Amino acid sequence: MSVLLWVLLLPFAGWAGLRLTGWDLGLYWIQLVAFTPLVAAASPVVPVAALLMRRWPVAAAGALVVAVLAAGVLPRALAEGNPAAAGPELRVMSTNLAVGAAPAGEIAGLVRRLNPDVLTIQELTPDAVASLKKAGLDELLPHRATKPAKGPWGSGIYARFPLRAGSVIEYGNFRQAEAVVEVPGGPEVYVASVHPCAPRFDYKVWCWAQGLRALPAAEPRGVLRVLAGDFNATLDHGALRRLLGTGYRDAADVTGQGLAPTWPAKGWKPIPGVTLDHVLADPRIAVRAYSTHLVSMTDHRTLFAHLVLP
Template identity: 55%
Template sequence: MRAVVWVFVVPFAVWAALRVSGVAPVFRWVQVVAFTPYAALAAVIPLVLAGALRRWVAAGVALVSAVALGVAVLPRFFGDGNPEAGGMALRVLSANLEVGSADVAELEAMVRRLRPDVLTLQELTPEAVARLAGVRRLLPYVVDRSTPGASGSGIFSRFPLSEGPMIEVGFRQARAVLRPPGGSAVEVMSVHPCAPHFSFGAACWAQGLRALPRAGGMPRVLAGDFNATLDHAPLRELLAGGYRDAADVTGQGLTATWPTHGWGALPGVTIDHVLADSRIAIRSYGVQTLTGTDHRPVFAELRLP
């Protein structure tokens, strides 16, 4: 019976140790660690089992594991404060179009309803750009880095844009400075690092995330499909570099964005984000729905410093 208890305890202890340390021993861990919120919930099972069987050493290990996982996950349920920010409001919408297959009429209706100032798109194909004429009438300034397949991206804006140097590490991550009339300039990026499906993809994914600019200087907003949750070390490093996650700040850090319909009883994971410079106030955040894509768009209302 003692061995059976440890069979339950050890996997959660290893999970907690890897999550806290940020170590990724094999590339598959990049995928597995995204499920840490579910592991945190299930971590009470070995704790209860070890306690019921009076295996106190095992219970102690299980308790430490459960606390470590809980500390990593639970703050996402609670909102944070905001810095003093007296600049203009900025409404940001981001959507992954799943290789251009999303319903563009529905996306246009979403733009009309939410009235974003800037829209970042991922998996933007030239064919999809041609079908986005209605969106372009609403958001006429465009940085188009579309390409066939899943690696294209773009930025559509209500205000003039000056294109910046694209970050291309496997996928194309468009970048531009938005210049609202009478307001301060802000840099916006359409984020989409490689998907870590395979070992080479995991390396490309990490490189793509680490190539993103750290905060400082001009205020900056990174919005898109990061292919990463707050349990991935490269994303936590990016946040430590001076950003805040809009979902986390508003207490919605566990609202799943992919896949759209989850996996049965599991609602999915949170890999689409709006990250804002820590000087920017995050007023609201919400996850939307869009037919024809396996991602849920994300929308945030910000106020610039």
């Protein structure tokens, strides 16, 4: 029986070890590691069984594996403190249009209800730009930096305040729009609409990694930065954890909602939900609130974060 318990423990131990190293080991591990919270939830089964059978070495090793997985996952369900920011507020909304399929009227309606100052859009097509304008988005958020494209590659940034369009981060045809938003009475804020390649195939792994690596690091003494969008990565992927290691704070994680799934949205593929979409804020920015919202015809939930600038 001890041999069987060791065999059952081995996959959990291997998972914990790989996750701990932060090594994005090839296509299949990149896809699987997104489900680490589910694996962490299942991991106590082996050590509990070992305890009941009085197999003490297996129980001890299993408890260590559980501790490693729990340390990586559980903090996301606990709210964190905030820096002492007392400047202007900045409301950020982000949505993936699923190759422009999401109804423009719903997006505009959500903008009216949530009242964001900045909206980042992924999978923005030329037709979607026209539909959003017809739905009144240009009146609600009159300033924009858009890089639309046919297919899933376009993105854009709409803002209530003036902005300066930046260059575009482009790998594997995916265009991640950048802009600097001029917040009235406050500092300028760099914003990126994040959308690296989805690591669906072997040949996509390179552009996924490069697209994440190309995102600017947080600079605590430089311009304020906010990255919002579909990262195609969870907080268990090494590439995203390294970006967070530069100082960014994940809005969902800060508010204790870091385990709330954003993909696939309700009614889509029968896959356990994972958290691929994020709002990352400069370490000097406080996160007052965070929420996700369903929009029809898209497989991603829309994000909303209420930020306070220093």
